[in-house]
Amino acid sequence: MDFPLLIFTDLDGTLLDHHSYSYNGAAKALQRLRQHSIPIILASSKTKAELQRLQTKLGLNEPFIAENGGAVFIPADYSMLATHTLEKLGDYYLRQFGRPYRYIREIFETLRAKYNIKGFGDMTVEEIMAVTGLASEEALLAGQRDFTEPFLFLSEPLLQGLKEDAADKGLKITRGGRFYHLMAARQDKGLAVKETLQLFQAGSPDKIVTVGLGDAENDFLMLKTVDIPVLIPKPDGSYENLELRGLRRPPYPGSKGWGAAIMAILDDFQQAVTQNIKCNDHAAKD
Template sequence: MTSLLVFSDLDGTLLDHHTYSFDAARSALQSLKTFSIPCVINTSKTFKELIILRDELGHQDPFIVENGSAVYIPKHLSLFIDEPLEDCGDYWLKAFGPTRKTLIELTNDQTEKYTFKRFSDMSYQDLMSITGLGEENAKLAMQREFTEPMLWNDSNLALNALRQHLDQFDVQIQKGGRFSHLMGKHCDKANAMLWLTDVYESQADEKITTMALGDGENDIGMLSKADIPVVIRSPVHAPPEVPNRSDAWLTDAYGPEGWAQAINLVLSKQGIS
């Protein structure tokens, strides 16, 4: 039997877009734990947000934060990694890009050319109003390390112009469900997924099959590189196209309900459930 490694987006995928609930996915999540299948969270959320969410989810596996900017590996997993990593208490940290401070400095002189509002320009009350997050979660979302989300209120043409300007500094802009994210050029959900897959593969006795689930434009790279790409249907936007992957699944149900259907189907196809 082939080993399975699951990579999952959160907002609009494992978490409901409007309520942030994961109730519809609880049973499928438990199935993954029962069969010792790692479920790696691969999200735009921050380390601080994930610590609380992982507790709610009962999550014990590695997690990827801020759109692929860094991987956190719980030390209790005893995964062998043949490169120097940063020691972060209970976790090992692998970072792929520059700090948030650098990203803010690089866009300070662009605020008069284009219409956008970065997290650093907002109060936590602003973020609560935009996202529907509660006060505590909004404050956690603003504690970023490697990326700077912004509310883009200008044209796509303008966004591409800013992208071209930042390219010389090895900085990119990725569009997510609500925000556009400033981040290092090599920070990408796909790169982080492939790096972590190599870590698992180096210690596996059998071939690893990767399954990725996501609903937004910032998930396309991850979906395109996975063995089993699953596009989760969204109630607020059209499903993203996954280039050159005619085998990508599109769920019938939205958010966590669609997530659970896809997980259960794969477990069934693999003869696990």
């Protein structure tokens, strides 16, 4: 890291455009982050399998936070972190916050008997493609769940009752850009971000500054946890209702807003570093 910066980012509607899943608008900012070796931690409702594929596409090999904070996965060959306290699973070290998908589905099925809900586990790959707009291979990866169940819920007035019934089982419901998600009550993106930061901070002599970017309610705890929160607008230009000190609201939705926000933050940092050098020069001369 040239600057002690760490970027945590949501994907759908944030780094990726809501409809096309394109990240073209962020290409320059991504390149600039890479030039400075600033880690980009994907923190999404997506599965491990989807995030692995996206990392490859984006040219990243970093820790990532899957399924709304269900777990943080750290590549086994990742040298920037001390991983000795973590569990190893295949090619990754893992810190898990979520509960196993088997349990989540069990509870989901009891809730389904009472509410009009339809989860990914009830859908064929074709149906997942239809509700997400993903291609077949990606929809298949989206269906490989470990900790959470995304679902459609058509009777929103009954949401409070559904939330209370989930809470009785130690679970909770949050809303993303497209779906509701059923998951363990104790897991969230904010907690996973905190734990990931601690792992990075343990190996860094400088205080790391964190940036978080998101667009939906399930990003709020992540945005509250970071030093520089960025709220990306929805495709219609409106913002989720969130008030936070220092919250940045770039004017464009999706990847273009992401790119603009990161460019501005990097400019600020570069300016601060330059000023610091000038101050130190003065101090040396005095």
